[in-house]
Amino acid sequence: MKQFISKELEHFHCSILLDEVKEKVRRLKAYGVEDSEIMAVMNEEELFPQLVVTKDYEIVLLSDEKEVKVEMEPLIKAVYLLFLSHPEGIVLKCLPDYRKELTALYLLLRPNDGLTDRIKKSIWDVTNPTLNSINEKCTRIRKLFSGILPPNVARYYAISGKRGEAKKIDLVRANVIWKCKLPFSQGL
Helix, strand or coil: CHHHHHHHHHHHHHHHHHHHHHHHHHHHHHCCCCHHHHHHHHCCHHHCCEEEECCCCCEEEECCCCEEEECCCHHHHHHHHHHHCCCCCECHHHHHHHHHHHHHHHHHHCCCCCCCHHHHHHHHHHCCCCCCHHHHHHHHHHHHHHCCCCHHHHCCCCEECCCCCCEEECCCHHHEEECCCCCCCCCC
């Protein structure tokens, strides 16, 4: 009987604690703290590996247990680095404003290739908001991270956002380590 009462009391205390957590999360949201920040704190740290951009512009996920290199084609990686370097996000209709920056990022990744007509057209297409090229690149990035991380975690590493609003990578920036300098960087 004593054990039963002890279990009931434990259950009661847990429900009170859960109510307190819910109230604190509600208050954090009222202060403007984003879901991604709350999730990063509430989940185990190893669920959200650090994203490292090496001096050679490789993208690596680093956790206590392992290190995983994220393989991307140069243009897709340039798109990813562009969005990663803009934590405030980018409104897709404003993509033409980022064409020079995307070109510079691509040239960092493929310095010996130069800008062929095909590459210039690909960069133009990605930064043309009337075409679907940027959405295709974002989908490929989302699939890459979904293949490496659990879906509820992978979404924080992908480029996402509501239609008409800024698209961004929701990963808490404390989890991003830059070991390189980017052109046009904003103090990264």
